[in-house]
Amino acid sequence: MDDSALTPQEVADILKIAKNTVYELIKREELNSYRVGKKVRVDMSDVLAYKNRTKSRKETVGSKLPLSQENQRKNGFVLCGQDVILDILSRYLELHPHGIQTFRSYVGSYGGLYALYQGSVQLATAHLWDGDTGEYNIPFVRRMLPGIPAAVIHLACRQQGFYVVKGNLKSVKGWEDLKREDLTIVNREKGSGTRILLDEHLRILGIDSAKIKGYGNECTTHLAVASAVARGTADLGLGNEKSAGQVKDIDFIPMQTEKYELVMKKEDMNKPPFQAVLEILRSPEFRMEIEGIGGYDLKDMGKIRQ
Structure with missing residues (x-):
């Protein structure tokens, strides 16, 4: 099991709730946490345990939205x-x-x-x-x-672009780099605007997604994608500029202005x-x-x- 330490914001991104809701769950002792100095951290295993405990509930985590x-x-x-x-x-x-x-x-x-x-x-x-x-x-x-x-x-309008490790050690420049065999990517989930942006560019360039290393590795938020690149589990990810600025040791390569x-x-x-x-x-x-x-x-x- 992955016991990586997560920040409250990363937990919020995983559960798709507000960061303040994460603090409230911790305060109510529904979600285990610990401190490193003045910083709050949560283990991935505790996030998964929380999700498993709440799967049978009739309401979504941290929200009043009914599931049905x-x-x-x-x-x-x-x-x-x-x-x-x-x-x-x-x-x-x-x-x-x-x-x-x-x-x-x-x-x-x-x-x-x-x-x-x-x-x-x-x-x-x-x-x-x-x-x-x-x-x-x-x-x-x-x-x-x-x-x-x-x-x-x-x-x-927001900027979409590539997340690469600080210094862009593999010299990524554009969409054509997705053809390279020495790059491993981390992807967004099907149905997200970022995933569709990537897939449309692959279609236009005639790139077979099955040949892209890491294409099947999915994250559900921009922050999770940027974090995966920062940790070295992928060389490249696609997401918005704002999230890149929230993750240490990430460079952002702007590729496209999108309308939200x-x-x-x-x-x-x-x-x-x-x-x-x-x-x-x-x-x-x-x-x-x-x-x-x-x-x-x-x-x-x-x-x-x-």
Whole structure:
């Protein structure tokens, strides 16, 4: 069993919950931890033990979101996606005069759009690049929500690129390097926007993914990918720039600017909670808080692209 020491942020990424929730679990003695100096650390074995203990529960870890899609439809306003922007948006939405209690579902872009089509979430986010058109999100929304008019609202632009060990010892420069036999990669899970970005570039370049070392090794967050590269278990990973800055001994090679966007059904747009979302995204207060985090281009935040 892997007993590697994890930071609270890495635990949060693995469980797809907020870092503050990790501290709360530790405080309630639901998750074992220890200190190294002033730093809190959690062993991977304790994270796995926690997950196994909670598998039979009816609610997701660290959230009020019911597991069954039927209960989601009946009981909540669900915002789907993984970026910290959405955690902040949820807080603003609950405090807005026309807002609503918001449940978070931490799944990738593809799964989020599918859930929106199924009616089990009210808002989904996406950063899905279509290699044939060079367009983000709109081609996927049209294909994955057939017959459902949908609005695509811009949130932010982010930089996607390669994570390599500090100093870029293997001289990685671009997508063509994925053909090299001396590189081992670590991948994101199927359905994530980052995985689809990689797969689209492989398709365009005619690279057989089966010949790429490490293609089947998957992580569920950008931070986990960057950490794997920093630990030397892979030479290369793909993720956003912000996460690269949170992991020691990682260099970031920018490859592509992506659009991170919110998707809702047009039939819902005039309902109070959805109007509240648009007001929040266009408010100076919300923009200032996101700018304070850094790592985002917010020039067109709140703009309806479709």
